[in-house]
Amino acid sequence: MLHTIVDLSVRDVRFPTSLEQHGSDAMHTDPDYSAAYVVIETDCGLKGFGLTFTVGRGTEIVVCAVKALAALVVGKSLQGIVSDFRGFYRLLTSDGQLRWLGPEKGVIQLATAAVLNAVWDLWARAEGKPLWKLLTDMDPRQIISCIDFRYITDALTEEEALDILMKAKEGKQLREKEMLKEGYPAYTTSCAWLNYSDQRLEQLCTDALKSGWTKFKVKVGADLEDDIRRCRLIRQMIGPKNTLMIDANQRWDVAEAISWVSSLAEFKPLWIEEPTSPDDILGHAAISKALAPLGIGVASGEQCHNRVMFKQFLQASALQFVQIDSCRLGSVNENLAVLLMAHKFQVPVCPHAGGVGLCELVQHLILFDYICVSGSLSNRMCEYVDHLHEHFTSPVVIHDAHYMPPKDPGYSCEMLESSVQRHQYPEGDVWKQNTKK
Structure with missing residues (x-):
């Protein structure tokens, strides 16, 4: 049909x-x-x-x-x-x-x-x-045919992209079996939203550690002394061997970012995420260069507009971690282009997934990246937030801090109609009852 x-x-x-x-x-x-x-x-x-x-x-x-x-x-x-x-x-x-x-x-x-x-x-x-399986079963030439290479051929040609996919066919079936058995490694952001109280933060960290989480992200950027206190608290709770990341959500100017993150270096964050304007490619490059001696990388991408900007971030060595977003870029098509460029430039992809539906969506893309593009889990993990999954017909499945590959057909986008009706703005029951509009 x-x-x-x-x-x-x-x-x-x-x-x-x-x-x-x-x-x-x-x-x-x-x-x-x-x-x-x-x-x-x-x-x-x-x-x-x-x-x-x-x-x-x-x-x-x-x-x-x-x-x-x-x-x-x-x-x-x-x-x-x-x-x-x-x-x-x-x-x-x-x-x-x-x-x-x-x-x-x-x-x-x-x-x-x-x-x-x-x-x-x-x-x-x-x-x-499921979408990840649709993608992994495709012939590499069909994958290439879905991508608009306009504006990025100075960084990645169709021929180079096809070569990447062809080379990754070796070991592809073993990697797919590995994912089906073990899942894709995840990190949690749910424990340390900026406005959570210390008591709530401590309880959430304790629960997460008991559930097998080893990688934690902390929101920073509003007040340096508060950041130092909260990062110290988190680091003490998770111990020296677990992974800590920090995220400023675009709060700082370039010099301020370098100074502020240097003050947090004692807590050994793997990366600082969105340290400045998401459009400032050269600013990210300057921050990356300044923080490299401290062993702190720069991550960004959740508000990176398109493949052209990602191209320039990669060309300028402005990112040490690429964070694709399943809804900021032009869907799967444009994300495929970024995954392939990131592989050419040997920069690991660690997707953004904070928000309603983003975990459900991006899990498909990162599975494809591992199985058919990168073939590596080194310095790679996918964000997870434990919010609102109950509103989807095929919610994410997390086991031992890993995303388990979805089994239902589709892109895991479908929401429960009852949830949509209750939360439709402004006429849904939730908003009729809520004075916050």
Whole structure:
């Protein structure tokens, strides 16, 4: 069947996570984890589900952008899309008028991600496979055909990308079996949101250690003395051998970042995440160079707009850890480009996954990266936050601090309809009862 798309709908779904300070950091002090949630319907009854992540106000703007893209999708057949996925990607990102709103960045790219995530979900469902398996079973040439290489061929050509995938075929089946048995290593951010009390932080760390977690991320950046105290508390709790990362969420100028992180060096963080503006490639490079003697890397990517910016981060040696995001970039298509570039530049990928649905989505991408691209787990791990998974029909499965590969067909995007209705903004019951609007 052709699976012709006959409808595309989008809803504004928000969860009042700010009430308990979940997700709080130095820049986003009161986030309400939210999503522009897309459903595409076909003439044969098969549906695809997709989303892009937001933190509350402004989700309605993304919803409008999704509606603006809908006319480019409705009427297309799934077969027609996937037979020229590069062309379809460019259709969405290069519309002669809509492109002016980006191009390929900001709200319009978030909307593109939501739509394309739903298309990938539809494709995986049509094939009866979880998305990671759909990708790993593809011929390398088909993978390449999904990627728009425009603007990045000075860093990675199609031929180089194909060579990477062909070389990774050796040992591929063994790595897939390894993932099915052991899962992909994860780290937790849930213990140390910025506005959590020390008592809550201590309890969450204690529980996490008992559950097998060995890698912990701490939010920093609001107050240096408070950061020193909290990092000392966390390091004392997790011990000297476990891994600690710190995340400033873009709070500092370049010189301030170098000075501030140097003051936290005694706690031996593996990386400082988003130390300055996510657009400041040369600033990240300066910070990376200054912190290298301290053994502290720089990580970023959750707000990196597109493959072109990632290209420049890698060319400038500005990142020691690449953090892809399944909803910031243009869905799977653009993330594939970044995974391949990161491998060429030998920079490990450690995805961002804090937020509603991001863990469900990005697990598929990192499994593909290990099985079909990097073949390495060295200095690699995927973020995990223990929030809101109960609202999905196929929630993530964590075992012994590892992501276990999803088994259900699709991209794990589908939310429970009851959850969507209750949390739809502003008419859902949760928001009718909540004075915080």
